[in-house]
Amino acid sequence: MRIGICDTTFARFDMAGAAIDELKKNAYDLKIIRQTVPGVKDLPVTAKILIEEENCDIVMALGMPGPMKKDKMCAHEASTGLINAQLMTNKHILEVFVHEDEEDNPVELAKLAENRAREHAQNLIKMMYHRKAMRKEAGMGMREGKENAGPL
Ligand SMILES: Cc1nc2c(=O)[nH]c(=O)nc-2n(C[C@H](O)[C@H](O)[C@H](O)CO)c1C
Incomplete structure (x- = not known):
């Protein structure tokens, strides 16, 4: 399995x-192929390159939108680009964004970023290796990085 x-x-x-x-x-x-770029708006083409030129089966796109209005706009544009890249390639690109204003305390923000990245990596493993395990979690109110909301 090649993971971008x-x-x-x-x-x-x-x-x-x-x-x-x-x-x-x-x-x-x-096999992991990693590419680092300046900001979130550079992620869509990078993910597409990882799929089309590096033959990755799936990609994780990790980024941190800032707290300002223009940052939120960038994040939305990046998200739209990531969705387009998925539709163009027929491959999943897991968007792992942590908005800088999700936590006020830098220690809590770091914890959130680490947990969200790890939990989405676990999602990737389930999607690619253990489909049945993912299906078992359907409707369970799963959340990445924070407490699960739980089922109704
Ligand atoms: C305003 C702005 N905000 C963010 C942000 O919140 N998070 C982020 O990762 N990148 C930001 N960028 C940079 C753009 O995503 C991009 O890297 C540049 O426009 C160069 O293509 C910009 C320009």
Whole structure:
């Protein structure tokens, strides 16, 4: 399995490092190809390149939108680009964004970023290796990085 990881220098936490560590702990036959770019708007084309030129089966796109209105706009544009890249390639690109204003305290923000990256890496493993395990979680109110909402 070839897994693409793209991340940004704008982010204030090494989410890709956490994701890669989690992937390696949970699967043995994977090759990871990592590309780092300046910001979230650079992620869509990078993910597409990882799929089309590096033959990745799936990609994680990790980024940290800032707290300002223009950052939110960038994040929305990046998201739209990531969806387009998925439709163009027929491959999943897991968007792993942590908005800088999700936590006020930098220690809590770092914890959130690490947990979200790790939990999405676990999602990737389930999607690619253990489909039935993912199906078991259908409707369970799963959340990445924070407490699960739980089922109704
Ligand atoms: C305003 C802005 N905000 C963010 C952000 O919140 N998070 C992020 O990762 N990158 C941001 N960028 C940079 C753009 O995503 C991109 O890297 C540049 O426009 C260069 O293509 C910009 C320009």
